[in-house]
Amino acid sequence: MSAHADHHADHHDHHEPGFIRKYIFSTDHKMIGLQYGITAGLFLLFGFYLMMVMRWSIAYPHEPLPEWMSWMFSDTWKSRWLQDGKVTGETYNMFGAMHGTIMVFLGVVPLGFGAFGNYVTPLQIGAPDMAFPKLNMMSYWIYLAGGLIMCASFFMESGAAKSGWTNYSPLAGVADAQYVNQWLAGQTQWLIGLVLLITSSLLGSVNFITTIINLRARGLTWMRMPFFVWAMLVTGFLLLLAFPPLEAAGIMQLMDRVAHSSFFMPSGLVTKAEGLLEISGGGSPLLFQHLFWFLGHPEVYVLLLPAIACVAEIIPANTRKPLWGYKGMVYGVLVLGFLSFIVWAHHMYMTGMGPAISTWFQTTTVLISVPSVILLTSLIISLWQGSIRFTPAMIWALAFLPMFGIGGLTGLPLAFNLVGLHLHDTYYVIGHFHYVVAPGILFGLFAGVYHWYPKITGRYMSRTLSHLHFWPSLICMNLIFFPMLTQGMAGFHRRWYNGGDAYLAKLPDSANVFGSTVAEHIDLNILMSWAAWFMALAQLPFLVNMVISKFIGKKVESDNPWNATTLEWATPTPPGHGNFTTEPVVYRGPYEYSRPDHDEDYLPQWVAPKRGATETEETPSPEEKPAAH
Amino acid sequence: MADSAEDIKKAIRTYLIVGGILFAGTVATVLVATVPMFDIGRHGFDHWDMWLGLAIATTKASFVAMVFMHLNHEKKAVYWLFASGIIFAIAMVILIFGAKADPIEYKGFGQGDASIGTTP
Amino acid sequence: MEIPYVVTPRKDTGLNNSKIAIWLFLASEVMLFGGLFSGYVFLRIGADYPWPERTLPVLPGLINTFILILSSVTVVFAWAALKMRKWVQFQIFMAITVLCAVIFMGFKGLEYSVKFHHQAARLTDYVMVEGHIDYEKPAGAHAAHGAEASEVDPIRDASGEKVEMNVQRFEPASINYDVARIHKPWIEKTLAEAAVAGAKLTLASDIDFNREGETSKPVFKAGSELSVALLEDIAAAQWDNRAWNAKWRTKFLRQAWKDKRADPSSDLSEAAFLAEFPNLGALAPDEKEKAFARWRAGKRARMAADVNLEAATLKHEGRAVTYKDVKLPESPNAIFNVASGENPFSLRLRNLDVITDYKAGLTEITLRDGTVLKGKQGDSSMVFHYVDGIDFQHLVMIAESKGQDPLVAIKNSWIVKENPEVAKMWELHQAGVKLLEQDLIKDYGYEDDGVTPSRVPTLKDRYRMGWQEIAYYAEIFHQKGGYENASAADVKIEEGKYTPPRVQAQIMEQFKGPDYDHRHFIHLTIPREQVMMDSKFTPKWNTYYAIYFTITGLHGLHVIGGAIVLAYYLFCGRSMYLSNPEWLANRVEVGGLFWHFVDLVWIFAFPIFYLM
Incomplete structure (x- = not known):
C-alpha cells in the first residue's frame, strides 16, 4: 500500500478541490465514470422493475398487481394507471416503451461507454484525463437531465411515452394528442429527453475519440493499444455518426407534435378520438423508421462493444496468455463498425420495401456476422491451454461467451426476410436481442465491475457474494429468455399485454392453428416471470457486495492485483487526479503474458526492457510514426 | 498549413479569388433558375435544372472545404475523420433513396395509391 | 495536472486536441444535415401532393447567400490577421463576420414572419386558397371591402386580441368538463368571454361525494358559479374518491381471485383434464400433452370471466363487507348550464382545438381536453x-x-x-x-x-x-x-x-x-x-414547409451559435491573445471551421429550397 500512501501525500501538495467540485461537478474522468456507473445502475434497476410489472401482466392476466410490486405508488397514481389494480393495455405500453428506452439509452450505453469508457480508457492509454474534462462533465449532466425528463413524465397527467422504444409514427405522432399543452405530454418529453441524450453522447464521443487519438502515452502505437481502447474508439465513431440522423428524426417528430407538421404523418389519417386529423398529411412513416434504425443498428454495437472490450481484457489476464488473434480482432472490430452502418433496414423487412433493397440489406446483415464471429472465436480460442484463474471477473467473462453466442446465433435466421415473415414481432425476436443484451452484454459489464473494482477502491469484492450473484443470475437469465425463443416460434406476439389471453378466448376448440400453438407454450410465461422476479433477488448480493467491499473487502496487495499488463495497473490505487505519478512510457504490446524469455508470467507494457535487450520492437516507438487512422 | 506570414499573405489572394468564385457561382445558380435564356431542358423546373443546380452547389462547397477550411493541405488524420462522416452520409442518402425508389417494382400493398405520387 | 496538446500539435498526428474535436463534430454535423436532407429527398419523391416548386421569393435567399459568403471570407481574413499578429485587423474582420450573422438572421426573421402571417386553406375538393384573413368587424362593416373596410376597428375578444375570421363559433347551452383533465387557460378564457357577454355558468346539479348518510366529503351545490377553483375542488374530491374506490376494488379483486383459485372448478391439473375428456386413449402421448396444454391455457384464459369482484367479501373494521358497502360516489364530469345575458355568449374556438369534425348543424362538439359543449353553432366561415x-x-x-x-x-x-x-x-x-x-x-x-x-x-x-x-x-x-x-x-x-x-x-x-x-x-x-x-404558411401547411422550416431553422440556430462563439473571441479574446497569440489563432481557426461549415450547409439549402 505504499503506492497508495505516496499518492495521498502527493495529492495533498496540490490544492484539494472542494466536495462539490470533487464529487458532483467533477471534471475528473474517474469520478465522472463512477457517476455514470451509479446513475446508469439506478436506471437499470428502474427499467428492471418496469419489466417485472409487465411480466406480471403476461403471466397472470386480469389479476391485480400484488402488493409487493405496487406499494410504492400513491393511490391516486394507481387509480389513474391501473384498473382495479390490474395493468391496463395503456400502462403496459407505457412500461414497455420506457423499459426499452431506459435499458438502452439510460442504462446499458451509459454503463458501458460512459462508465467503463470514462474510467478505464484514459488510464489504459496513459493520459492524465480526457482531452476536454469540462466537456466530459457536461456530457454527464446533459445525460442526467435527459434521463430525468423522460422518467419524470411517469408522474405527469399524460404519463410517460407509450409507443414503444422505437417510437414509430404515426402511432407516436397521435399518442397523447388529447393534451392541449403538448410540451407537457409524456410523448413529447420523451423526444426532448432523447435529444438531450443524443447531445450528451455526441459530446462524449468527440471527447473519447480525441483523447484516444491525441493523448496516448509515449510508445503506445496503434497496434500496442489494448483491445478495450480499440473497441471504445469504434464505439465512439458509432455514436458520433449514427446518432445525428436520429436527432434529425427526433426534431422532426417534435415538430410533428408541437408545430403540427406532417413529416411522418400520411395523408388521410383518421383516429377514433379526433376523426380526420387537422394536419396536412403527405408525410412518410417509413422515413422515421429509416432514420431511427440508422441509429438503431449501430446502437446494438454501441451496447455490445464495451462488454466485449471488458471480456477481452479479463480473459488474457486470467488465462495468463496473450489474447489470441489480437490483430484479427482489431480489424474485425473496425469492419464491424463500418458494416453496422449499412444493415439497418433488416429491422424493416415487413414494411413493404422493394426486393432489391431488401436483398442488399440481407447481404450486408449476413456479412456482419463474420466480424462478430471473429471476435467471439478469438475470445474462445484465447482460453485454449490457458491456466485459467477462476476469479469472479473470469466466471462472468466465461459465461458471457456462450450467452452472447446464443444471442448472436439466434439472430442469423432473422437476417432473412422470408424468416421474418414468420418471426417478425414475436417473442423469438425478444429472446434473441435479450440474449445479446442481458446475459451477454450485462454479464460482460458485471465482469468488468469485478475486474476493476480493486483499482477503483483498493479492495477486492467478496468471492462468496459474487458466486451468490453469479449462479442464480445465470440460471434465471436462461429460464427467462430461452422459453421466449420457443414461444416466439409458436407465434407469441411481442406486444400482447395480459399474456395474449384475448387471443385465446376461443380455445381449445377453435380451428385457429396459430392460436393453438401459442396455447401449448403459454404456461411458460409463469416460469419466465418467476425467473425474472428471482433474478431481481439475485442482484441483491451484488449490490451488497459493491457497498460493503468498499469498507470491509480484502485490501489489495499491490497496485497490480491481477498481475495484468495494461497501463491502468501502473497507476496508484485508487488513481489520483491526473492519474499517473510519473509519465508512463510504453515498450510493448498489451498482452505479454507467459513470455518464455521472462521470469514472471506477465510483462507489463510500462516496464522498461533490461539493458542490452535485443528485441528491437521493445524500444518506445518513435513519435514520428505516422498515424494509422 | 500556411503558417509563416509570407504564406499567409499569398493565401489571402487565394481567399479573395475563391470568394469571387463563390459570388459568381451563386449568381450563376440563380440565373439558370430564373432567367428563361439560361433555362436548360424543359420550360420550368426539371431534372436538368436539379443536376445543374446541385453541380454548381457542389463546386462551391468544394471550394469552401478545400480553401477556406484548408482541406487542400491538411493532415492525413483530418481526412480520415471527416471522410467517415461524408461516406456514411452519402451511404445513408443513397440507401434511403433506394428504399423509396426500388428498381424492382413491388406489387404488394397499396399499389392503388401509388399513382397519386407521380406528377402527370 | 495539465492536458497535453491543447495548443501545440502532437507530433505524430500533427494536430492539437481542438482541431481533432472540431472535425469530429463537423463529421457528426454532416450526418445530422445528411439525415435532414435524406428526409427532404424521401418526402419529395414520396409526396402525394404537388410539391411546391420554386415557391419562395428568391431575392431574400440570394442576399443571405451573399452575406454568408462574405462572412466566410472575412472570418478567414480574421484568422490570417491573427497569424500575422495584427490585432486591430483581426477585430475589424471578426466584427464584420458577426455583423453578417446578425444581418443574416434579420432577413431570416423577416422571411419567417411574412410566412407566419400568410394564411392558406385546403378545401374539400383539394383547391388551395392563399391570402390574408380578415379580422372580425362589427356587423355591416364587411359589406364594403378594400380600403374602406380596413378603416373600421376590428372587434376584440375578452383578452383584447383581434379575432381572425377563421374560428369555429359555438353558442353553448351547457358545458361538460372532464374533471380528470382540466386545461386552466381555456376555462379562464371561457369565463372572460362569459363576463363580457354577461352570461352565467352554473353547476347543473348537485355533486355529492358522500355515501348515503355520511357528511365528511365535500358537496357541490347546483347553481354554484363556474370558477377554476371550483373545478379544481371538484377534481380533487373526485380523484380522492376514485383513488379510494380503486384501492378497494383492487383488494376485492385480489380476494375474488383467491376465491376463484380455491374453487374446485379451477382445477388445472392433468387429472381434471382427463376427467373432462375421458376418451383420449386414441391420441399419441405428445398429442395428448399438447391437448392438455391447450386445455389448460384456455381454461386459465377463461377464469378471468368468472372472477366476480362484487361477490367477494373482506373484513373491514371487524365486519364482513362487499365492495358495494365501501364504494364512494364518483363524478368524472361536471356539467355547467349557461344562462345568457344581454349579449349572445359565443365562444370562438381554433379549429385545432375542436376535435369533432365540422358539419353544419352540429349541436354538440368536443374540445381537445375532453370538454363537451352542447348548444348551437355560430357563423364559422373563413x-x-x-x-x-x-x-x-x-x-x-x-x-x-x-x-x-x-x-x-x-x-x-x-x-x-x-x-x-x-x-x-x-x-x-x-x-x-x-x-x-x-x-x-x-x-x-x-x-x-x-x-x-x-x-x-x-x-x-x-x-x-x-x-x-x-x-x-x-x-x-x-x-x-x-x-x-x-x-x-x-x-x-x-x-x-x-x-x-x-x-x-x-x-x-x-x-x-x-x-x-x-x-x-x-x-x-x-x-x-x-x-x-x-x-x-408554417410547418403545418405541408411537408415542404415543414422541412424548409426545420432545416433553415436548425441552420439559423447554428448561425446564432457560431456567431456567439466568434463574438466571444472578438470581445474576450484579448487576454488569450496576450498570453499566447497562437492559442487564440488556433481557437479562431476552429471557430472559423465551424462557420465555414454553416456556410456550406447554406450553399446546398439555398438552391434546394429556393430554386428547385
Whole structure:
C-alpha cells in the first residue's frame, strides 16, 4: 500500500478541490465514470422493475398487481394507471416503451461507454484525463437531465411515452394528442429527453475519440493499444455518426407534435378520438423508421462493444496468455463498425420495401456476422491451454461467451426476410436481442465491475457474494429468455399485454392453428416471470457486495492485483487526479503474458526492457510514426 | 498549413479569388433558375435544372472545404475523420433513396395509391 | 495536472486536441444535415401532393447567400490577421463576420414572419386558397371591402386580441368538463368571454361525494358559479374518491381471485383434464400433452370471466363487507348550464382545438381536453380579406388519378362554381396560358414530328394563380369597373418572360409580400364545411414547409451559435491573445471551421429550397 500512501501525500501538495467540485461537478474522468456507473445502475434497476410489472401482466392476466410490486405508488397514481389494480393495455405500453428506452439509452450505453469508457480508457492509454474534462462533465449532466425528463413524465397527467422504444409514427405522432399543452405530454418529453441524450453522447464521443487519438502515452502505437481502447474508439465513431440522423428524426417528430407538421404523418389519417386529423398529411412513416434504425443498428454495437472490450481484457489476464488473434480482432472490430452502418433496414423487412433493397440489406446483415464471429472465436480460442484463474471477473467473462453466442446465433435466421415473415414481432425476436443484451452484454459489464473494482477502491469484492450473484443470475437469465425463443416460434406476439389471453378466448376448440400453438407454450410465461422476479433477488448480493467491499473487502496487495499488463495497473490505487505519478512510457504490446524469455508470467507494457535487450520492437516507438487512422 | 506570414499573405489572394468564385457561382445558380435564356431542358423546373443546380452547389462547397477550411493541405488524420462522416452520409442518402425508389417494382400493398405520387 | 496538446500539435498526428474535436463534430454535423436532407429527398419523391416548386421569393435567399459568403471570407481574413499578429485587423474582420450573422438572421426573421402571417386553406375538393384573413368587424362593416373596410376597428375578444375570421363559433347551452383533465387557460378564457357577454355558468346539479348518510366529503351545490377553483375542488374530491374506490376494488379483486383459485372448478391439473375428456386413449402421448396444454391455457384464459369482484367479501373494521358497502360516489364530469345575458355568449374556438369534425348543424362538439359543449353553432366561415393565391394543382392531380378531365373538375369546384369573380379570373387565366403557349411555340418551335411543341407551360403555369397574376386580373376588373366587364381580350403577357400574365413585383414585395395598399385582390368568404384543413404558411401547411422550416431553422440556430462563439473571441479574446497569440489563432481557426461549415450547409439549402 505504499503506492497508495505516496499518492495521498502527493495529492495533498496540490490544492484539494472542494466536495462539490470533487464529487458532483467533477471534471475528473474517474469520478465522472463512477457517476455514470451509479446513475446508469439506478436506471437499470428502474427499467428492471418496469419489466417485472409487465411480466406480471403476461403471466397472470386480469389479476391485480400484488402488493409487493405496487406499494410504492400513491393511490391516486394507481387509480389513474391501473384498473382495479390490474395493468391496463395503456400502462403496459407505457412500461414497455420506457423499459426499452431506459435499458438502452439510460442504462446499458451509459454503463458501458460512459462508465467503463470514462474510467478505464484514459488510464489504459496513459493520459492524465480526457482531452476536454469540462466537456466530459457536461456530457454527464446533459445525460442526467435527459434521463430525468423522460422518467419524470411517469408522474405527469399524460404519463410517460407509450409507443414503444422505437417510437414509430404515426402511432407516436397521435399518442397523447388529447393534451392541449403538448410540451407537457409524456410523448413529447420523451423526444426532448432523447435529444438531450443524443447531445450528451455526441459530446462524449468527440471527447473519447480525441483523447484516444491525441493523448496516448509515449510508445503506445496503434497496434500496442489494448483491445478495450480499440473497441471504445469504434464505439465512439458509432455514436458520433449514427446518432445525428436520429436527432434529425427526433426534431422532426417534435415538430410533428408541437408545430403540427406532417413529416411522418400520411395523408388521410383518421383516429377514433379526433376523426380526420387537422394536419396536412403527405408525410412518410417509413422515413422515421429509416432514420431511427440508422441509429438503431449501430446502437446494438454501441451496447455490445464495451462488454466485449471488458471480456477481452479479463480473459488474457486470467488465462495468463496473450489474447489470441489480437490483430484479427482489431480489424474485425473496425469492419464491424463500418458494416453496422449499412444493415439497418433488416429491422424493416415487413414494411413493404422493394426486393432489391431488401436483398442488399440481407447481404450486408449476413456479412456482419463474420466480424462478430471473429471476435467471439478469438475470445474462445484465447482460453485454449490457458491456466485459467477462476476469479469472479473470469466466471462472468466465461459465461458471457456462450450467452452472447446464443444471442448472436439466434439472430442469423432473422437476417432473412422470408424468416421474418414468420418471426417478425414475436417473442423469438425478444429472446434473441435479450440474449445479446442481458446475459451477454450485462454479464460482460458485471465482469468488468469485478475486474476493476480493486483499482477503483483498493479492495477486492467478496468471492462468496459474487458466486451468490453469479449462479442464480445465470440460471434465471436462461429460464427467462430461452422459453421466449420457443414461444416466439409458436407465434407469441411481442406486444400482447395480459399474456395474449384475448387471443385465446376461443380455445381449445377453435380451428385457429396459430392460436393453438401459442396455447401449448403459454404456461411458460409463469416460469419466465418467476425467473425474472428471482433474478431481481439475485442482484441483491451484488449490490451488497459493491457497498460493503468498499469498507470491509480484502485490501489489495499491490497496485497490480491481477498481475495484468495494461497501463491502468501502473497507476496508484485508487488513481489520483491526473492519474499517473510519473509519465508512463510504453515498450510493448498489451498482452505479454507467459513470455518464455521472462521470469514472471506477465510483462507489463510500462516496464522498461533490461539493458542490452535485443528485441528491437521493445524500444518506445518513435513519435514520428505516422498515424494509422 | 500556411503558417509563416509570407504564406499567409499569398493565401489571402487565394481567399479573395475563391470568394469571387463563390459570388459568381451563386449568381450563376440563380440565373439558370430564373432567367428563361439560361433555362436548360424543359420550360420550368426539371431534372436538368436539379443536376445543374446541385453541380454548381457542389463546386462551391468544394471550394469552401478545400480553401477556406484548408482541406487542400491538411493532415492525413483530418481526412480520415471527416471522410467517415461524408461516406456514411452519402451511404445513408443513397440507401434511403433506394428504399423509396426500388428498381424492382413491388406489387404488394397499396399499389392503388401509388399513382397519386407521380406528377402527370 | 495539465492536458497535453491543447495548443501545440502532437507530433505524430500533427494536430492539437481542438482541431481533432472540431472535425469530429463537423463529421457528426454532416450526418445530422445528411439525415435532414435524406428526409427532404424521401418526402419529395414520396409526396402525394404537388410539391411546391420554386415557391419562395428568391431575392431574400440570394442576399443571405451573399452575406454568408462574405462572412466566410472575412472570418478567414480574421484568422490570417491573427497569424500575422495584427490585432486591430483581426477585430475589424471578426466584427464584420458577426455583423453578417446578425444581418443574416434579420432577413431570416423577416422571411419567417411574412410566412407566419400568410394564411392558406385546403378545401374539400383539394383547391388551395392563399391570402390574408380578415379580422372580425362589427356587423355591416364587411359589406364594403378594400380600403374602406380596413378603416373600421376590428372587434376584440375578452383578452383584447383581434379575432381572425377563421374560428369555429359555438353558442353553448351547457358545458361538460372532464374533471380528470382540466386545461386552466381555456376555462379562464371561457369565463372572460362569459363576463363580457354577461352570461352565467352554473353547476347543473348537485355533486355529492358522500355515501348515503355520511357528511365528511365535500358537496357541490347546483347553481354554484363556474370558477377554476371550483373545478379544481371538484377534481380533487373526485380523484380522492376514485383513488379510494380503486384501492378497494383492487383488494376485492385480489380476494375474488383467491376465491376463484380455491374453487374446485379451477382445477388445472392433468387429472381434471382427463376427467373432462375421458376418451383420449386414441391420441399419441405428445398429442395428448399438447391437448392438455391447450386445455389448460384456455381454461386459465377463461377464469378471468368468472372472477366476480362484487361477490367477494373482506373484513373491514371487524365486519364482513362487499365492495358495494365501501364504494364512494364518483363524478368524472361536471356539467355547467349557461344562462345568457344581454349579449349572445359565443365562444370562438381554433379549429385545432375542436376535435369533432365540422358539419353544419352540429349541436354538440368536443374540445381537445375532453370538454363537451352542447348548444348551437355560430357563423364559422373563413373570410379572406385578400385572396392572393388559388391553386388547382392538387385537384388536377386527384382528378387525373380518377381519370377525370381536370378542366371539368376545376369548373365543378366550389370556388369556381359559386364565385363568379373567381370564375372570371379562371377564364382570363386560361386565356393567359394560351398566350404563353403561343409565345413558347413562337420562340422554340416544335419537336421533329412537327406537332409537339418543344416547350410547353408547366403544371404550375397552367393550374396555379399566384399573387402577381391575381393582382393583374384584379387590376383589370378595377379598371373595367367590375369583373363582369372584363374579357379574355384584356389579357396580355410580356413576351420572352414565359410566365402567365402578371404584375411586376416591386423590390420590397420580394421581402414583405404583396403591397396590399396599392394593389387589388379579391375578397372571399368560404363556408367552414368547404374547408378541409387550414394553416398559416408554417410547418403545418405541408411537408415542404415543414422541412424548409426545420432545416433553415436548425441552420439559423447554428448561425446564432457560431456567431456567439466568434463574438466571444472578438470581445474576450484579448487576454488569450496576450498570453499566447497562437492559442487564440488556433481557437479562431476552429471557430472559423465551424462557420465555414454553416456556410456550406447554406450553399446546398439555398438552391434546394429556393430554386428547385
